[in-house]
Amino acid sequence: LVIHGQVCDVTCFLNEHPGGEEVLLEQARGDATESFEDVGHSSEAREVLKQYYIGDVPLNDFKPGSGGLPCKDPPKSNTCKSCWSCWIFPIIDHVLLGILYHYYTAES
Structure with a gap:
């Protein structure tokens, strides 16, 4: 508040x-x-x-009594939309987690 x-x-x-x-x-x-x-x-x-x-x-x-805080415009950068790291890292993480899960459950 x-x-x-x-x-x-x-x-x-x-x-x-x-x-x-x-x-x-x-x-x-x-x-x-x-x-x-x-x-x-x-x-x-x-x-x-x-x-x-x-x-x-x-x-x-901020102006007292204005009823709201100003919304700042987000940076107008499209780097992540075409950036390979935005989609490759989550894929690698999921593959590694799958391998680790398979490895640990196979030993049990």
Whole structure:
């Protein structure tokens, strides 16, 4: 969650949240500041939130009250689509696992 520009990982708190995990999950993608303040959380709840602080959202990436974090476009690289290593390594892994499985089960 992002509350007052601070990122909090509340994953471990989902089951303990008095309002239910759905409330937290609904706010997971954007700025939850307004919702957090509208509920009128106690000072104890604010202290609990500090336990889950993991960092700040860079100001150039986030505008409070915007309702969401910007989506960054993924790099426009097609290297993996034609790259042989994207498909050859998984095949080699599976072949080796098959050989090892056959070797160990044959000795038993």
